Amino acid sequence: FFDILIFKTINKLVMTSVKISPSILSCDFSKIGSEVEALEKAGADYIHVDVMDGHFVPNLTIGPDVIKKIRPYSKKIFDVHLMISPVDKYIEQFANAGSDIITFHPEATENIDHTISLIKKFNKKVGISLKPKSEISLIKNFLKKVDLVLIMSVEPGFGGQKFMPEVLPKLEELKKIIDNEKYKIDLEIDGGINFKNSKMAKEAGANILVSGSTIFKENNGDLKKNINLLRNN
Ligand code: DX5
Ligand code: ZN
Numbered sequence: 001f002f003d004i005l006i007f008k009t010i011n012k013l014v015m016t017s018v019k020i021s022p023s024i025l026s027c028d029f030s031k032i033g034s035e036v037e038a039l040e041k042a043g044a045d046y047i048h049v050d051v052m053d054g055h056f057v058p059n060l061t062i063g064p065d066v067i068k069k070i071r072p073y074s075k076k077i078f079d080v081h082l083m084i085s086p087v088d089k090y091i092e093q094f095a096n097a098g099s100d101i102i103t104f105h106p107e108a109t110e111n112i113d114h115t116i117s118l119i120k121k122f123n124k125k126v127g128i129s130l131k132p133k134s135e136i137s138l139i140k141n142f143l144k145k146v147d148l149v150l151i152m153s154v155e156p157g158f159g160g161q162k163f164m165p166e167v168l169p170k171l172e173e174l175k176k177i178i179d180n181e182k183y184k185i186d187l188e189i190d191g192g193i194n195f196k197n198s199k200m201a202k203e204a205g206a207n208i209l210v211s212g213s214t215i216f217k218e219n220n221g222d223l224k225k226n227i228n229l230l231r232n233n
Contacts (some may be wrong), residue, residue, distance in 0.1 A: 019208045020227045021046035021079045021188065025061060025159045026212030032066065033073040042223035046079040048210045053084035056108050057157035064093035071098030083156045084108060088115055095122030103127025103150050106138050116145050131156060132164050136174055143183055149174060154191030159212040163192030168204040175205030198233045
């Protein structure tokens with residue numbers, strides 16, 4: 001009886017230690033600053049900023065100047081997801097704009113090591129992202145150099161898409177590698193996360209959940225309620 005009780009308590013603790021990183025892609029773009037402020041007040045752990053260039057992905061969103069403008073609205077970590085290529089020539093601008101974590105896609109650079117060292121040169125945390133069909137082999141040799149792996153559970157480019165559960169085995173496999181090698185790497189899942197699939201994403205090994213449409217649209221846009229539901233489900 002006590003073993004089960006201890007297991008359940010640990011499991012609960014691990015699950016609720018999950019961080020929530022709301023994506024501002026789903027926010028009201030006419031007032032991004034106050035939306036970021038509202039997310040901080042609502043208990044967001046990170047602010048997920050989706051940067052798209054209309055080249056690496058078929059959508060265009062915001063650039064470093066917008067990040068610079070919204071930086072003063074929150075002290076929370078800016079978890080910047082660069083869906084852009086080429087990427088190296090913009091790292092400095094995103095770093096100086098106030099990004100804290102800079103995540104790039106390996107397919108967006110000719111030299112992954114060089115992009116990682118560029119991000120580190122500006123003392124930012126390094127994230128590397130796998131699209132749903134991209135394999136772990138693409139990033140395995142770089143795991144010892146990064147702080148975060150972002151597993152996409154939708155094809156990058158748009159919010160409000162359907163969660164792709166077929167990426168969960170990849171997440172489990174990555175979690176195993178990280179635990180075996182004792183790497184200090186956050187596992188972030190991004191795309192279609194909602195109240196139904198958040199638990200299985202955590203059980204598969206994610207310790208950071210990104211969510212845009214669920215947080216901004218569910219329960220009449222009650223940000224605090226939606227963030228808590230994702231964290232505690
Ligand atoms: C998609 C972005 C995701 C997306 C998440 O390319 O990287 O961060 O905005 O939004 P939802 O939660 O609506 O799928
Ligand atoms: Zn994203």
